[in-house]
Amino acid sequence: MNAHPALGDGSLLLTHLHSGVLNVRAVVAAALDGLATKGRTLDAVVAVREAAAADAESADSRLGSGGGRPLEGLPVGVKDVFDIAGMPTSAGCAEWSESLAGENAAVVQRLSDAGCIVVAKLATSAFAFAEPVGPGAKPARNPWDQGRYAGGTSGGSAAAVAADLLPLALATDSAGSARIPAAHCGVTGFKPSRALLPSDGVLESTPSLDSVGLIARTAEHIRFVLGSIGAITRAEPMGRVRVGVLRARFEPCCSQAAATSLSEALEVLRASGADLVDVEFEAMAEAGAIGTTIAAHEFARAHARLRPPASSYGPLLAAFLDRGRSLPTRAYAQALSDRVRYAHRMSQAASGCDVLVCPTVPCVAPDLQRFEAPAHGGPVAWLDVAAANTLPFNLADWPAVSVPIRSADGGLPFGLQIAAPTGLDARVLALAEQFQAVTGYHAKRPPAR
Amino acid sequence: MITFSEYRSRDALGLAGLVQAGDVTATELLEAALARAAAVNPQVNAAVHLDPALGMRSAAAVDIEAPLAGVPYLLKDLTIVAHGLPLTNGSLAFGRDPPARESETAARLRRAGLVVFGRTNSPEFGLTPTTEPLAYGPARNPWSLAHSAGGSSGGAAAAVAAGIVPAAHATDTMGSIRAPASCCGLFGLKPTRGLVPTGPFRGDANQGLSHEHCISRTVRDSAALLDAVSGRDPGAPWFTARPAIPYLDLVRQDPARLRIGLCGGEEWVELDPACAVALAAAGRSCEQAGHSVEPVRLPFDPAEIVDCAMTIVLPGIAAVIEGRERELGHGVDHLLEPLTLDLARRWGRTSANSLLSAVARLNVLVRTLAAVFDQCDVVLTPTLPEGPPRLGSIAPASLNPDSYGEMLRRWGVFTSIASATGQPAANLPLFLAAGGLPIGVQALGRFGEDAVLLQLAAQLEKQFIGQPLLASA
Numbered sequence: 001m002n003a004h005p006a007l008g009d010g011s012l013l014l015t016h017l018h019s020g021v022l023n024v025r026a027v028v029a030a031a032l033d034g035l036a037t038k039g040r041t042l043d044a045v046v047a048v049r050e051a052a053a054a055d056a057e058s059a060d061s062r063l064g065s066g067g068g069r070p071l072e073g074l075p076v077g078v079k080d081v082f083d084i085a086g087m088p089t090s091a092g093c094a095e096w097s098e099s100l101a102g103e104n105a106a107v108v109q110r111l112s113d114a115g116c117i118v119v120a121k122l123a124t125s126a127f128a129f130a131e132p133v134g135p136g137a138k139p140a141r142n143p144w145d146q147g148r149y150a151g152g153t154s155g156g157s158a159a160a161v162a163a164d165l166l167p168l169a170l171a172t173d174s175a176g177s178a179r180i181p182a183a184h185c186g187v188t189g190f191k192p193s194r195a196l197l198p199s200d201g202v203l204e205s206t207p208s209l210d211s212v213g214l215i216a217r218t219a220e221h222i223r224f225v226l227g228s229i230g231a232i233t234r235a236e237p238m239g240r241v242r243v244g245v246l247r248a249r250f251e252p253c254c255s256q257a258a259a260t261s262l263s264e265a266l267e268v269l270r271a272s273g274a275d276l277v278d279v280e281f282e283a284m285a286e287a288g289a290i291g292t293t294i295a296a297h298e299f300a301r302a303h304a305r306l307r308p309p310a311s312s313y314g315p316l317l318a319a320f321l322d323r324g325r326s327l328p329t330r331a332y333a334q335a336l337s338d339r340v341r342y343a344h345r346m347s348q349a350a351s352g353c354d355v356l357v358c359p360t361v362p363c364v365a366p367d368l369q370r371f372e373a374p375a376h377g378g379p380v381a382w383l384d385v386a387a388a389n390t391l392p393f394n395l396a397d398w399p400a401v402s403v404p405i406r407s408a409d410g411g412l413p414f415g416l417q418i419a420a421p422t423g424l425d426a427r428v429l430a431l432a433e434q435f436q437a438v439t440g441y442h443a444k445r446p447p448a449r
Numbered sequence: 450m451i452t453f454s455e456y457r458s459r460d461a462l463g464l465a466g467l468v469q470a471g472d473v474t475a476t477e478l479l480e481a482a483l484a485r486a487a488a489v490n491p492q493v494n495a496a497v498h499l500d501p502a503l504g505m506r507s508a509a510a511v512d513i514e515a516p517l518a519g520v521p522y523l524l525k526d527l528t529i530v531a532h533g534l535p536l537t538n539g540s541l542a543f544g545r546d547p548p549a550r551e552s553e554t555a556a557r558l559r560r561a562g563l564v565v566f567g568r569t570n571s572p573e574f575g576l577t578p579t580t581e582p583l584a585y586g587p588a589r590n591p592w593s594l595a596h597s598a599g600g601s602s603g604g605a606a607a608a609v610a611a612g613i614v615p616a617a618h619a620t621d622t623m624g625s626i627r628a629p630a631s632c633c634g635l636f637g638l639k640p641t642r643g644l645v646p647t648g649p650f651r652g653d654a655n656q657g658l659s660h661e662h663c664i665s666r667t668v669r670d671s672a673a674l675l676d677a678v679s680g681r682d683p684g685a686p687w688f689t690a691r692p693a694i695p696y697l698d699l700v701r702q703d704p705a706r707l708r709i710g711l712c713g714g715e716e717w718v719e720l721d722p723a724c725a726v727a728l729a730a731a732g733r734s735c736e737q738a739g740h741s742v743e744p745v746r747l748p749f750d751p752a753e754i755v756d757c758a759m760t761i762v763l764p765g766i767a768a769v770i771e772g773r774e775r776e777l778g779h780g781v782d783h784l785l786e787p788l789t790l791d792l793a794r795r796w797g798r799t800s801a802n803s804l805l806s807a808v809a810r811l812n813v814l815v816r817t818l819a820a821v822f823d824q825c826d827v828v829l830t831p832t833l834p835e836g837p838p839r840l841g842s843i844a845p846a847s848l849n850p851d852s853y854g855e856m857l858r859r860w861g862v863f864t865s866i867a868s869a870t871g872q873p874a875a876n877l878p879l880f881l882a883a884g885g886l887p888i889g890v891q892a893l894g895r896f897g898e899d900a901v902l903l904q905l906a907a908q909l910e911k912q913f914i915g916q917p918l919l920a921s922a
Contacts, residue, residue: 256911257911260734260737260911260912263733263734263737264730264733264734264880264912267726267729267730267732267733268726268729268730270729271722271725271726271728271729271730272722272726406881406912406914407915411915436883437722437883438722438723438726438882438883439723439726439880439881439882439883440881440882440883440884440885440886441881441885442885443881443883443884443885444881444885444918445885445918446918447918448918
């Protein structure tokens with residue numbers, strides 16, 4: 001069945017709901033239906049929230065009486081690491097779940113106070129760790145090619161938005177988990193500065209890197225949503241934008257299609273009035289070692305508290321936790337101080353630039369079969385590739401957004417990442433919005449099957 | 450039997466290869482085309498006349514060794530005369546009787562193995578860069594059904610983009626091949642004047658402004674079709690010889706290093722920023738392919754070309770209407786769209802003086818432009834000043850003769866140049882703009898150097914934006 005067309009564009013949907021062209025009940029019913037059918041075939045949905053239908057009725061009566069809030073009636077899905085009152089938080093692990101959550105995660109509550117209706121919990125790899133296949137978690141499928149991965153770890157969120165099942169989904173992003181699946185699925189994924197959104201009620205994985213992320217069709221919608229919950233105000237006018245191009249990060253994208261796609265994206269920025277300058281940040285790749293040390297230690301600490309059954313871990317996560325447990329505390333402390341230096345060096349490299357850009361992920365979505373053969377460069381090799389360009393901005397705590405650009409190999413989606421120094425969330429979104437005002441790659445839908 | 454995805458994944462040459470190898474029959478290909486038309490034509494309204502029986506007879510008679518053996522093909526409902534297919538020029542004033550004669554181009558298409566099975570939508574007399582005739586209703590854009598497929602070959606572009614046929618016949622007097630190709634994300638070459646016959650039923654074809662060829666998904670299909678139709682047409686007023694080597698062979702080679710001029714035309718027309726962005730991105734792609742790219746100024750205002758062209762074309766429409774009235778023995782005013790009638794009334798009184806002045810003025814402009822091509826091998830411009838128009842926004846019903854002129858000066862500003870000069874010009878579908886709608890870039894070549902444009906297009910083809918996703922009904 002086809003998804004409700006209005007679910008594919010959150011801003012248009014709100015216009016229609018608030019002008020009375022559509023009613024919330026019908027839209028929410030269509031969302032629940034699409035999630036329960038197509039969402040399941042994509043392995044993108046963990047559970048639909050039936051109580052959403054009742055919320056929709058209240059939303060309709062609020063809108064009917066002129067008391068609609070800014071996001072009144074907007075269906076939202078959340079990665080299954082966010083607490084939703086009355087639902088279990090299973091974190092992608094069927095064998096394990098915390099008891100029913102008593103209240104909503106703070107960010108969910110803020111969305112819901114602005115009128116959003118939570119309709120589903122969406123797939124994540126187990127414990128939001130980037131191991132696509134685990135004992136309890138099926139990898140979310142990519143709507144562009146169901147034999148491929150939607151990307152991790154917020155694959156369900158990206159797949160649901162890409163398939164027009166939802167206009168907005170919450171994700172998390174500790175090393176790229178919102179931006180990577182957004183790039184693979186041809187939608188917009190935003191990792192804010194960590195302080196922008198509260199993480200209370202979100203399953204902890206690596207608390208010093210964790211950030212709440214948002215996935216939607218457009219940057220404009222993400223900005224509108226964040227504006228509606230008071231998280232950001234409009235970006236300060238920038239005048240002529242100086243874009244720092246992390247040129248060395250373009251080279252691993254070896255395919256001709258990827259190179260073409262990236263050079264066109266840069267040309268679009270230039271032709272829309274930006275000045276492009278090449279930026280050298282030779283230490284960028286050091287993020288891997290620093291981030292892995294921090295994450296291993298913090299994951300191990302978090303899981304000592306969570307204590308899921310050992311059988312719920314995949315081999316990679318088990319090994320990662322072992323590594324975290326055996327890591328000397330001073331190595332962790334060293335990594336924390338390396339991180340501060342790393343962020344400083346990134347700022348120096350970017351000095352004079354308003355934003356930095358590079359490919360979000362150097363390749364298109366990987367084939368799922370690849371994860372079945374770890375001996376042949378399975379998940380491990382893939383992880384190193386996938387987060388190479390995203391993790392640096394988690395370490396430095398820069399807001400970063402992935403926008404779809406011209407499709408690359410095999411007509412599969414490809415993304416450009418735009419990042420700016422901490423706190424300049426509105427700037428990053430404004431530039432992404434400007435990019436999407438002239439390009440239409442975000443509007444391209446996966447082939448109908 | 451061939452599935453739709455197998456059918457859609459191949460271009461005309463690919464499909465002909467299957468027929469030549471005996472893997473499928475021409476009849477099976479036609480069945481696939483008819484099935485796709487049944488699924489999507491109710492939404493896009495690309496074809497206005499489908500004749501399965503005619504197609505089946507033609508499919509059964511196909512020479513399977515012909516270069517385009519068995520490829521389903523549609524003719525535009527404008528000017529081209531073909532056996533058994535009514536020709537209405539998008540107008541209620543023309544009969545639905547199928548003629549028993551065919552034009553030279555139609556005959557060459559048939560001999561090349563194409564299976565013609567219908568007509569595509571055209572605005573009345575091809576007058577607008579959108580295809581919204583009262584007689585048939587609008588051709589919708591397969592990328593967005595609320596938008597126009599462009600015009601005047603909008604039905605052809607919609608049919609190709611929606612996957613009914615891999616390529617379709619199209620005509621171009623002021624941009625009618627290139628504008629819909631831009632709107633629908635397709636390749637569309639207006640060949641050099643005199644390369645493709647317009648006879649024998651038309652002679653000068655609007656002082657050489659009018660051209661015929663095709664809109665296609667792939668560049669090599671356009672080359673193969675040009676091989677099929679180009680060549681001497683005895684008695685024609687214009688003749689351009691084709692190269693000794695077939696276009697299909699030439700298109701397999703990269704062009705030599707080209708000097709490419711980039712002209713955004715911002716001083717002539719208010720340009721949608723996305724068109725400027727698309728042009729700049731195309732320029733960069735050419736540089737990456739090894740060509741030299743420099744900005745270039747065209748030393749005149751093409752709006753003047755549009756005015757001259759209107760002075761030539763519109764009296765011609767008035768003459769066609771008069772001819773039809775003589776044929777019928779009565780007036781057809783009540784059958785014409787109001788805009789057409791108003792234009793015919795105003796321009797039907799054009800004096801011989803103003804007509805000849807327009808021709809003389811065009812000569813000056815054309816000579817001025819020719820000098821630019823001493824410095825450049827190819828000039829890139831936007832194809833249109835904006836993306837596909839919304840349906841209704843420039844529909845004939847929304848225009849009067851004054852606003853029609855304004856509209857054409859805007860929408861035809863880039864495409865009318867090559868119509869006037871006779872140079873080859875092609876739409877390169879290189880950019881997907883906001884809203885997910887295609888924006889093309891126009892490449893103008895030197896007179897007679899169609900092969901260079903085809904080679905450049907083939908070189909950039911890997912970057913074409915691909916196909917729209919039109920859900921089957």
